[in-house]
Amino acid sequence: MRQMLLLSLALLLFATAQAQRPQTGVCGTDSRIEGYDFMAARLTANLRTVATGAVSARNISYVPIKFHIGSRNDGSGRLNENNILDQLCELNEDFASYEIQFFLADGTYNLISNTTFYENHSATQNSIMSFQKDPRALNVYIVENADTDGGGEGGVTLAYYSPQRDWIVITKDYIGKDDATLSHEIGHYFSLDHTFSGWETAPYNTQNVNAPVNSPLGNATERANGTNCETAGDRVCDTPADYNNGLGWNGCNFTLNVLDPQGNPIDPQEQNYMSYFLSCPDSDYLFTNQQTSLVLADLNSFSRNTLRLDPVPAYAAINDSPTLVSPIGNEITPNFNAVNLEWTGVANANAYLLEVSRVSSFTIDPIRIVVYGTTKVINGLEAGKRYYWRVRPFNAHSTCIASTTVNSFTTGGVVASQELAFVESFQVSPNPVVGQSNVQINLTSAEAFVGQIQMLDITGRPTGVAREYSFGAGNQLVDLPIGQLSSGVYVLQILTQQGRLAQKVVIAQ
């Protein structure tokens, strides 16, 4: 949300310079949105529940969240998935004091590579978006631009909650760390209105003149003394009157002398998540006690039962960072078309976001893959090029650990032709080799062939360990003495008339 203000200020400045109508970044959820009545009815029900004192948070409530990350058909335009992990970390910080925590539904996020969805999501509401919606989670669709009308009345829509569809749509630039836009939209998801409800299209910042009795969108103007707080504005009584004074206000202390319909000055709460004051310190943003009760009432209502259908994954927080094991230090890999990356696992992590790129900033055509394990063979790299890589551990709840430092390797020029059609399996054991003077090759072939078995060092040079062997059809075990080799990483290759088999072998004597 703070980002929203920064953007709106930037746009205002730009617009002033260009002598154009200002375009401001706003939330699209107001009383004009399709299905607003559903949200208002839920708010009414939640207000009633809170009034009866039925809401009390005894335990942390866990909410499954499904991020749907849009891109064009070819994958271009997709946001950096690190931002998803940063965003979940931010959400859980923002909601920690309200005893609400979010976790990744199914432990991961969803990629939607579809140009229409990415560039014009409204056209896919009844198709892709409905099909991909997870009925057991809070759904967040991330697109190039959440604005549906090109920045018409009210400003450019950066995000909105659709009460009709019960999902959130957000522009990709507003997903990440230190951005409370999503926390604001989740407030709507749990039935909260803007603290300035009714003034979305036209903030009232006129000084020393009583505000009109009704807001531009028709609901009653909230009085400074709170006497109509149950029916005016956001209908929440511990959020003071706010006439959208935050829109375009620079700073965290509103000082204009804006008067309510009775002539009393209003004092809006700048730090409220549901306001548009966006320049307060990040840690100061809050939901009031009544807003929190309403969120919890909504979360515990019958209509939110679907959020409780799946068991909460029992992962504890991740506190450690993995170590990259291989290949590192710009070492040359035995081949380029099947490079095996390996790192150490860390406690409580069950997934790792692996990134590989030609540049250390990972900004140019990065490969990003979620790996459930600590090794991954990467295909499709170019021969003789330097690549950078790093990993980031996470689990469904815990996404705050940063990526490892970057390491690099250079791809060798050899093709690993493990696709020899007649070889059904090829394995070297033990691997790593610890304190043994030979390794065993376990190979199953559909036909007989003669192979030159060689142990190469990591740069591809022969080590002198070699033997020729006539492999028969079927399964066979072949011993290869390696006695004189020192500790290190080697490549065992079998050269044949038809191609080459290769496997990395670690020797630790």
Ligand SMILES: [Zn+2]
């Ligand atoms: Zn909003």
